[in-house]
Amino acid sequence: MKILLVFDFDHTVIDDNSDTWIVQCAPEKKLPIELQESYQKGFWTEFMGRVFKYLGDKGIREDEMKRAMTSMPFTPGMVELLNFVRKNRNKFDCIIISDSNSVFIDWVLKAANFHDVFDKVFTNPAAFDNSGHLTVENYHTHSCTRCPKNLCKKVVLVEFLDNQVQQGVNYTRIVYIGDGGNDFCPVTFLKKNDFAMPRKGYSLQKTLSKTPQNRDPVESSVVVWSSGVEIISHLQFLIKE
Numbered sequence: 001m002k003i004l005l006v007f008d009f010d011h012t013v014i015d016d017n018s019d020t021w022i023v024q025c026a027p028e029k030k031l032p033i034e035l036q037e038s039y040q041k042g043f044w045t046e047f048m049g050r051v052f053k054y055l056g057d058k059g060i061r062e063d064e065m066k067r068a069m070t071s072m073p074f075t076p077g078m079v080e081l082l083n084f085v086r087k088n089r090n091k092f093d094c095i096i097i098s099d100s101n102s103v104f105i106d107w108v109l110k111a112a113n114f115h116d117v118f119d120k121v122f123t124n125p126a127a128f129d130n131s132g133h134l135t136v137e138n139y140h141t142h143s144c145t146r147c148p149k150n151l152c153k154k155v156v157l158v159e160f161l162d163n164q165v166q167q168g169v170n171y172t173r174i175v176y177i178g179d180g181g182n183d184f185c186p187v188t189f190l191k192k193n194d195f196a197m198p199r200k201g202y203s204l205q206k207t208l209s210k211t212p213q214n215r216d217p218v219e220s221s222v223v224v225w226s227s228g229v230e231i232i233s234h235l236q237f238l239i240k241e
């Protein structure tokens with residue numbers, strides 16, 4: 001039986017937020033005020049749809065966006081970690097659950113040759129339409145009250161695991177690697193044998209370090225990281241057990 005590695009993307013695999021990084025393609029590298037102010041909490045995908053429409057209307061083409069996206073830096077130690085996972089394919093399955101979009105993640109992984117490392121990528125589906133605008137849709141609908149309406153990562157994780165069980169695939173444990181507020185919900189699903197690995201100094205770590213009284217209990221162990229190299233050490237320890 002393998003270990004399942006679950007990766008967030010923005011600020012975890014890459015060291016920035018892809019949705020804000022793309023703004024450097026805009027004229028003067030910024031969005032008009034009225035567009036900036038049009039974001040409504042919980043409706044990020046709709047907001048990004050308007051950003052992509054604006055970029056398209058300004059004549060920003062696919063290759064320009066791709067060039068910007070593939071210049072985004074990887075998080076320290078992440079290249080080493082993904083190479084380590086590739087070398088140990090017999091011990092790990094590996095998925096991404098991200099609130100970015102399929103076009104951005106595809107570009108980044110293919111440009112860096114890491115596409116083969118991940119068994120599956122779960123994210124908001126995106127595509128260029130006939131007029132050259134990038135369009136993005138909500139990943140799914142769900143009834144989790146904690147998460148933005150387009151994506152509950154816990155629902156995605158549970159569905160993935162159910163599916164795997166139906167194919168006869170079980171995991172010895174889950175290791176969840178992330179940084180953000182929307183990584184908390186899936187972490188509450190983890191069990192005693194699992195590991196939550198929040199990035200040091202980011203909001204997931206801050207949430208997990210708060211006293212447990214006012215939030216859902218977290219059963220899993222928590223191991224904080226700053227570099228992917230620290231994650232390698234932890235995984236080496238787990239596969240030696």
Ligand SMILES: [Mg+2]
Binds near residue numbers: 011178
């Ligand atoms: Mg993130």
Ligand SMILES: [Zn+2]
Binds near residue numbers: 144146147152154155
């Ligand atoms: Zn949720």
